[in-house]
Amino acid sequence: MIGEIYRQQERMFEEGSRRINDRIVSISQPHVRPMVRGKAGVPVEFGAKISVSLVEGYTFIDRMSWDNFNESGELIEQIERYRQRFGCYPESVHADRIYRSRDNLKYCAGHGIRLSGPRLGRPKRVVDPAERKLMRADELERNAVEGKFGQGKRRYGLGLIRAKLAETSGSMIGMAVLVMNLEKLLREVFWSMWKRAIFTLVNQL
Numbered sequence: 001m002i003g004e005i006y007r008q009q010e011r012m013f014e015e016g017s018r019r020i021n022d023r024i025v026s027i028s029q030p031h032v033r034p035m036v037r038g039k040a041g042v043p044v045e046f047g048a049k050i051s052v053s054l055v056e057g058y059t060f061i062d063r064m065s066w067d068n069f070n071e072s073g074e075l076i077e078q079i080e081r082y083r084q085r086f087g088c089y090p091e092s093v094h095a096d097r098i099y100r101s102r103d104n105l106k107y108c109a110g111h112g113i114r115l116s117g118p119r120l121g122r123p124k125r126v127v128d129p130a131e132r133k134l135m136r137a138d139e140l141e142r143n144a145v146e147g148k149f150g151q152g153k154r155r156y157g158l159g160l161i162r163a164k165l166a167e168t169s170g171s172m173i174g175m176a177v178l179v180m181n182l183e184k185l186l187r188e189v190f191w192s193m194w195k196r197a198i199f200t201l202v203n204q205l
Contacts, residue, residue, distance in 0.1 A: 001030060022067075031166040035068045047161065048173060053078055054145045058181050060085070064170055071096070075104045079113065089113055094141040116142065148180070156180055 005027070008020050024030050025046070034044050051063040051074050062078045063069070075095065083089050092114040093099075100117050108115040116138035153159035156176040163169040 001027060028164055029166075031066045033067055048169060050173065051078070052145065052148070052177075053082065054148055055082070055086075055090075057144075057184050059148055059177050061174065061177055064173065066166060070098075072098045072101050072104065075099050076107050079107075079111070092116065092138075094138050094145075096142065152176055152180060 001024070005024050008023055012018065012020055023034065025034055026032050032046050034046060035049060036043060037045050048064050048066055049068060050061055050065075051069075051071055053060045053062055060081075062081060063074055075093070079089065079093065089111050090113060093108065094116040097117050100115060105115060107113075149158070156179055158173065158176050161169050161172050163172050
């Protein structure tokens with residue numbers, strides 16, 4: 001371990017570089033990699049990168065990796081995984097603009113799936129009101145995914161994974177997502193029971 005860290009630092013010094021493949025930044029957690037995200041105040045993040053799908057409010061982890069990866073290359077596999085889970089293709093997919101590559105658009109069009117977001121190329125000068133309304137609704141649907149990440153970090157500890165091993169960290173992330181889904185399920189069950197109780201009470205009056 002120490003020898004590999006020395007080799008990496010020596011090579012970056014000799015080449016005058018600040019990056020190297022599979023760079024080790026933590027002796028206790030050698031699987032952790034720096035990921036340049038370019039966010040304001042946090043240009044580099046450390047930890048697992050996960051790609052998730054949100055279906056009817058339930059979260060599914062499609063990929064988890066300690067190395068950085070391009071999310072746009074995951075869309076086709078995520079859609080195929082949706083078909084395996086539910087037996088059909090989704091009617092629409094709400095995703096960031098990075099997912100609107102030509103390959104993804106071609107795949108979605110071939111399977112009758114509407115991929116949200118503006119069309120490729122020069123934007124229209126005049127946007128039809130109905131199209132603007134649809135784009136706004138798509139954006140709200142997409143924001144629900146970001147909201148889930150925020151919820152997981154604030155309430156379920158996704159931002160405080162302190163396990164040392166990659167496998168243990170993965171288990172903690174999976175458990176956090178499982179609890180999120182169970183809480184949503186319980187809310188739906190209790191809401192259904194409450195509506196049934198109210199309906200029965202009203203009929204008895």
